[in-house]
Amino acid sequence: MAKKIYETPMLDELENGPWPSFISGIKKLRDEHPDERIQDVTSSLLGQLEHSYETRKGYWKGGTVSVFGYGGGIIPRFSEVGSAFPESKEFHTIRVQPPAGNHYTTAMLRQLGDSWEKWGSGLQTFHGQTGNIMFIGTTTENTQHFFDEINDYGWDLGGAGPCVRTAMSCVGASRCEMSCANEHGIHRHLVNNFTDDVHRPALPYKFKFKVSGCPNDCQNAIERADMAIIGTWRDDMKVDQEEVKNYINAKGENGRQYYIDNMVSRCPTNALCLNDDDTLTVDNRNCVRCMHCLNVMPKA
Ligand code: SF4
Ligand code: SF4
Structure with missing residues (x-):
């Protein structure tokens, strides 16, 4: 018919x-x-x-x-x-x-x-x-x-209702140079620990985990999860001074001013200083790991 x-x-x-x-x-x-x-x-x-x-x-x-x-x-x-x-x-x-x-x-x-x-x-x-x-x-x-x-063939149901919901992780270390954590290992660990709480709602409300490998937070974990797991670094930030100069030179004669306007002055805690010889100094104690300078000069 x-x-x-x-x-x-x-x-x-x-x-x-x-x-x-x-x-x-x-x-x-x-x-x-x-x-x-x-x-x-x-x-x-x-x-x-x-x-x-x-x-x-x-x-x-x-x-x-x-x-x-x-x-x-x-x-x-x-x-x-x-x-x-x-x-x-x-x-x-x-x-x-x-x-x-x-x-x-x-x-x-x-x-x-x-x-x-x-x-x-x-x-x-x-x-x-x-x-x-x-x-x-x-x-x-x-x-x-x-x-x-x-x-x-290996798939399982996600969470719906008042339970631990399906965990999410960013693409992370497998594709992304910004990764500071083993996102997929963390994700796997969460799934293995909370499978029962995903499948059998036993909470008064939903609960979400999301994992981002760095503070760029491509998973929107801070906005969308009850527990956001964000990778970051513990030691001082390493700076490749040659790459800093390469970035500045690549912008031509306005390069220095460009990076002062768009990177140094946009550090939320004034933790960056572009020295007279075009080297970059980071005040690591005051760096809040926002990722801005790393996103502007990823190679440096
Ligand atoms: S959150 Fe960070 S590590 Fe994860 S994909 Fe985004 S930039 Fe890469
Ligand atoms: S990561 Fe953010 S807070 Fe830290 S030095 Fe760079 S711009 Fe400043």
Whole structure:
């Protein structure tokens, strides 16, 4: 039977801006995916979404959905207008923990994508605000099948609800010269210690760990975590004076003034001094390790 296509004039407006539109992505699944089940689910989803926009009301309600042995990791979504949009009446989201530093292989990504197209809607997000891989839209029954399949090849559910949430770490030492910590080792240690508290919510509120390898804090740990773990250095900052001069010379005759204006005078604790001979002195006792000078002159 040909799938039902809903009129979506309001959603169509969301495709007119300069940015990629999630509506175009859902329509692509509806119109081009070879599996009729996915076409039907995504078409129904678009119908409900348009209905929400028309009536200015959300129609998803929560509930309890889990997989055997777990108490969290699934965000249940049941539709209050399921009789009008039956193919998407159950549309649960499954949170899956990413690898430390978000290091994937293409084979891993293909495997996950294939399993999700088999058991879910095909919609997924790398990564949600929580850091999890978000597999968006499946039925209660298929939640268990999907989990069993990906768990067999090594993936585990993330946290949802009042529990220890999925830990996150920056890309760190494997790719980044600023790293001052073993981010992925710390991340792994946290996962191993708190797995039970991630899967079985037992806290009055959620609790998040995030690990950044240096105070640049690419993980936004300070803003987004309950416990931020930030790598830093213990000894005095080393300065390569030749590289300092190279930076200054590369800017031409205004080089010295450029680095006074943009680096020395922007040190939050006035811990930098550019000497007359273009060498740099750091007052290590007053350095608060903000990373600014290291970001301006990374080689020095
Ligand atoms: S937080 Fe620091 S170590 Fe981690 S990726 Fe960012 S700059 Fe690199
Ligand atoms: S790291 Fe920050 S506080 Fe320390 S010397 Fe450099 S700019 Fe100043």
